[in-house]
Amino acid sequence: MKNISLNIDKVAGFVSKETIAAYEPQVKACMETLENGTGKGNDFLGWLHLPSSITAEHLADLKATAQVLRDNCEVVVVAGIGGSYLGARAVIEALSNSFQWLKAKQDGPVIVFAGHNIGEDYLFELTEYLKDKKFGVINISKSGTTTETALAFRLLKKQCEDQLGKEMAKKVIVAVTDAKKGAARVTADKEGYQTFIIPDNVGGRFSVLTPVGLLPIAVAGFDIEKLVEGARTMETICGPTTPFAENPAAVYAATRNELYKDGKKIEILVNFNPKLHYMNEWWKQLYGESEGKDGKGIYPSAVDFSTDLHSMGQWIQEGERTIFETVISIENPEHTLQVPSDSENLDGLNFLAGKRVDEVNKMAELGTQLAHVDGGVPNMRLIVPELNEYYLGEIIYFFEKACGISGYLLEVNPFNQPGVEAYKKNMFALLNKPGYEEESKAIQARL
Ligand SMILES: O=P(O)(O)OC[C@H]1O[C@H](O)[C@H](O)[C@@H](O)[C@@H]1O
16 A cells, blocks of 8 residues: 655755754654653653554544534534644545535535634634534533633533523534643533543544544544554654655755745745645644744644635745745545546647646646746655545644654744743733732733
């Protein structure tokens, strides 16, 4: 069976292969630090051997709960933000039919997301939509206290109980949270909800292979066994015994750090398949929160091509030369669609007649790569045989492992995110949250 692979040939004109290869001892040291748990943030390494430690019983439990939601709900709202949201959405959107929600007949509950914004209109419209629906909720929060998620859940819990009654609501509300702490745990225990635990040593952005991601993905009808199997394969391939040049996580971490040193401060994750949009978003959190600290870190940005070639393409081709690209390239689409011939050829597209749409897409991809490299943008490609559960599992673990190595190469703690608290503190002070009296006074004085 093929695996995902990393091609760095189009980086060679910017940093030499020898320079990358010279990272081997440093990368090896970082990998040992991860394995031995001796580096910064070492209480958050639960993701490192997570795929190989997931049991068949655990997956069966998740699938059983997912089935209850599938049997009883027309809609399931997944409430969460950041790491408690993006992984599930990334996988579900990558695997779903692009027009699923427009289909009259659904083969499982429609999955919608909440708790990742405080838009009043968004929440109003969601509650309106749910008014005549049998809906369930998966409330996901590691801390159990995140305001955005807690606020959405308060609305959803009330609506669910009002519409279904307390007893039925209990059956279709599931909490994924800490084993002991946090308001989500208190509520779940008091109300008697089914719960799944987020292990203490797995940080939010590394948690997609815990119930945080696995439960919603199973509810959406996708194969979580295959997802975990793919991740397991990458756990081996990216493991400490694989030689540097054959370890894609090691090579990716080394290459991006060398490019960064060379003044390439921004990495753009690129796809040529709109289903990967939320994979971009998941990746942005993974790398942004892990590396952006101590005044350092590559800025993770992302684009969907061709869409953004017609908006950001100009900047990428000719703007400030501080960027490099990592392209996720899907080798084989799931479906076949040929360009039809047209006797009048008014649009002049008969030169494409009989070709698959993917052939056109692949030439757009190749043409873009060559143009961007010519324009001074180093380019890596992550080649993915197909877009399915197995390869998404590989992609997830590959990026996680590379992120751990990369963060240590950069000499930051890749597993904390202290900077995220600054806005929360101000928001609580502005809202006069109990316990923030001093901060409230201080912030009012600044306005
Ligand atoms: O799962 P939660 O505790 O609700 O946290 C959700 C998210 O919000 C936080 O502020 C962090 O920046 C993220 O790393 C985290 O994934």
